[in-house]
Amino acid sequence: MRFIRSYYSLVTDSLGNSSGEGPVRVLYSTRTGKAVTIKESLHKKMESGDFDDIGPADLQRLLEIEAIVPADENELETVINRNLSELEDSDTLSFIIQPTANCQLGCDYCGQLHTKKQIDPSFYSNILARIEEKFKIQKYKNLRISWFGSEPLMGWRNIQELTPLLRSLAARHQASYGAAIVTNGLSLKPGIFESLVNEFGIDAIEITLDGSAFWHDKRRHTKEGGATFDLIFRNLLEICALDSFAGRRIPISIRCNVDARNQEGVLPLIRQLAAHGLQRRISFYPCPIHSWGNDAHTLSLTKEAYADLEIGWIIEMAALGFPVTGLIPGLKKSVCIAVTKDAEVIDANGNIFNCTEVPYVPVYENSGYVLGNLRDTPPAGISNPRVFQDWNTKVLTDNNTCSTCRMLPVCGGMCPKSWEENLPACPSNKFNIKDKLVLAYLYTRGMLTTTEEESILVNQEI
Amino acid sequence: MKNKKILALAGRLEEEDVRKLTDAASSTVSDAGKNEIIQDLSADLWKLETQKKANVPSQKN
Numbered sequence: 001m002r003f004i005r006s007y008y009s010l011v012t013d014s015l016g017n018s019s020g021e022g023p024v025r026v027l028y029s030t031r032t033g034k035a036v037t038i039k040e041s042l043h044k045k046m047e048s049g050d051f052d053d054i055g056p057a058d059l060q061r062l063l064e065i066e067a068i069v070p071a072d073e074n075e076l077e078t079v080i081n082r083n084l085s086e087l088e089d090s091d092t093l094s095f096i097i098q099p100t101a102n103c104q105l106g107c108d109y110c111g112q113l114h115t116k117k118q119i120d121p122s123f124y125s126n127i128l129a130r131i132e133e134k135f136k137i138q139k140y141k142n143l144r145i146s147w148f149g150s151e152p153l154m155g156w157r158n159i160q161e162l163t164p165l166l167r168s169l170a171a172r173h174q175a176s177y178g179a180a181i182v183t184n185g186l187s188l189k190p191g192i193f194e195s196l197v198n199e200f201g202i203d204a205i206e207i208t209l210d211g212s213a214f215w216h217d218k219r220r221h222t223k224e225g226g227a228t229f230d231l232i233f234r235n236l237l238e239i240c241a242l243d244s245f246a247g248r249r250i251p252i253s254i255r256c257n258v259d260a261r262n263q264e265g266v267l268p269l270i271r272q273l274a275a276h277g278l279q280r281r282i283s284f285y286p287c288p289i290h291s292w293g294n295d296a297h298t299l300s301l302t303k304e305a306y307a308d309l310e311i312g313w314i315i316e317m318a319a320l321g322f323p324v325t326g327l328i329p330g331l332k333k334s335v336c337i338a339v340t341k342d343a344e345v346i347d348a349n350g351n352i353f354n355c356t357e358v359p360y361v362p363v364y365e366n367s368g369y370v371l372g373n374l375r376d377t378p379p380a381g382i383s384n385p386r387v388f389q390d391w392n393t394k395v396l397t398d399n400n401t402c403s404t405c406r407m408l409p410v411c412g413g414m415c416p417k418s419w420e421e422n423l424p425a426c427p428s429n430k431f432n433i434k435d436k437l438v439l440a441y442l443y444t445r446g447m448l449t450t451t452e453e454e455s456i457l458v459n460q461e462i
Numbered sequence: 463m464k465n466k467k468i469l470a471l472a473g474r475l476e477e478e479d480v481r482k483l484t485d486a487a488s489s490t491v492s493d494a495g496k497n498e499i500i501q502d503l504s505a506d507l508w509k510l511e512t513q514k515k516a517n518v519p520s521q522k523n
Contacts, residue, residue, distance in 0.1 A: 038498055039498040
């Protein structure tokens with residue numbers, strides 16, 4: 001059989017100049033999300049196609065990570081078929097519930113129109129019936145709920161009422177139950193945190209901070225314009241100081257939405273989190289602002305500029321002792337719930353969607369993104385077809401941007417809705433993957449972290 | 463590598479560290495003389511991340 005280097009393989013520039021082993025490179029196969037460090041000599045053989053000169057152990061490994069593939073293979077077809085198999089065989093049913101349309105904040109980039117609407121308890125049975133119907137079709141092993149906004153903690157009563165019903169449903173089907181919440185953190189007092197974790201099955205929490213106080217408060221203020229950073233940060237500190245937090249190790253991630261206006265606030269926030277010792281207790285990730293049915297993306301950094309800044313943030317995080325993840329992106333066979341056959345988003349109005357970007361956003365109100373409403377859509381069906389369910393097939397047949405992208409297996413296309421709106425959805429990885437691979441190499445060699453003494457000095461400077 | 467910070471860090475690789483690193487890497491691979499894959503980077507990164515997570519203090523300070 002004749003082999004070729006996979007289209008879905010990337011290699012860094014040459015690293016190092018050792019007299020011993022000589023320079024090395026990082027070789028990354030996006031088909032498997034695996035990376036290896038190779039000698040320059042092997043790189044040259046791969047470039048020239050001299051596979052016969054590669055030792056059997058190395059050849060075996062290169063085939064395992066699919067950096068080398070059969071010459072006659074249609075690689076795009078392989079990638080897409082794997083995605084489709086994953087979607088077909090998933091043993092987790094995901095439901096995203098938005099218990100309220102209300103939020104205390106008036107973030108200037110938010111596309112949602114908030115109202116005081118709460119999900120009506122009369123909808124509970126309809127939600128359960130929809131989930132029940134899906135269990136009839138497939139034997140899921142897990143039921144995964146995400147409490148999402150507006151601000152889900154403004155629907156705290158609904159979370160308290162619905163959780164036991166959802167748990168009971170999962171138990172009846174011998175499925176595990178787990179839930180996450182995405183919150184602005186304003187109401188996340190230690191008592192609420194303990195209830196969420198101990199009584200209501202929350203096993204992951206995400207809070208958004210858009211930089212240190214100066215930067216965050218300019219954009220994530222209350223609807224009346226009041227500052228919110230200090231309150232959220234105090235909640236975070238109090239939660240992280242709880243014995244129950246340390247004992248349960250509930251993952252808390254801090255998301256930082258970034259555009260051109262607040263990019264300077266990211267490093268101060270990273271340093272402030274570290275100064276309070278939170279790098280050992282939470283995770284942190286920045287995220288570029290995108291269109292939310294509005295023009296928020298027009299204030300974004302260019303993708304290249306964002307990717308460049310992101311590398312600096314990662315280096316700082318590693319130096320301060322944060323866990324650094326995502327340097328070698330793993331496979332993304334299911335890009336989002338929109339491409340699944342079963343996951344749904346339910347909002348406080350009873351609307352059913354298959355995309356979290358759509359609820360409460362005026363421009364999408366009468367669009368094809370609404371699959372139905374709990375009031376009149378039968379539990380076993382939907383009123384409108386699931387848009388984007390054919391996303392993978394389209395990538396295979398339509399020859400779009402993703403069809404020729406080497407990052408496709410570890411990206412999945414990122415956001416089909418964004419592409420539909422002619423807004424390129426490419427993540428930062430596409431622009432800084434080679435830098436990230438180098439960072440991964442340095443990180444595993446202990447060359448990104450500072451000593452304990454240096455960390456203390458950094459902390460004292462803040 | 464376009465990022466200046468990376469270039470600076472890579473510069474550190476030009477120093478004595480490079481020799482130490484490469485020696486350390488090659489010593490972990492059996493049959494080092496023949497093998498041209500000197501590190502399973504994914505596995506090493508996974509181990510490091512797991513180790514970091516395990517080091518999260520179980521009691522508040």
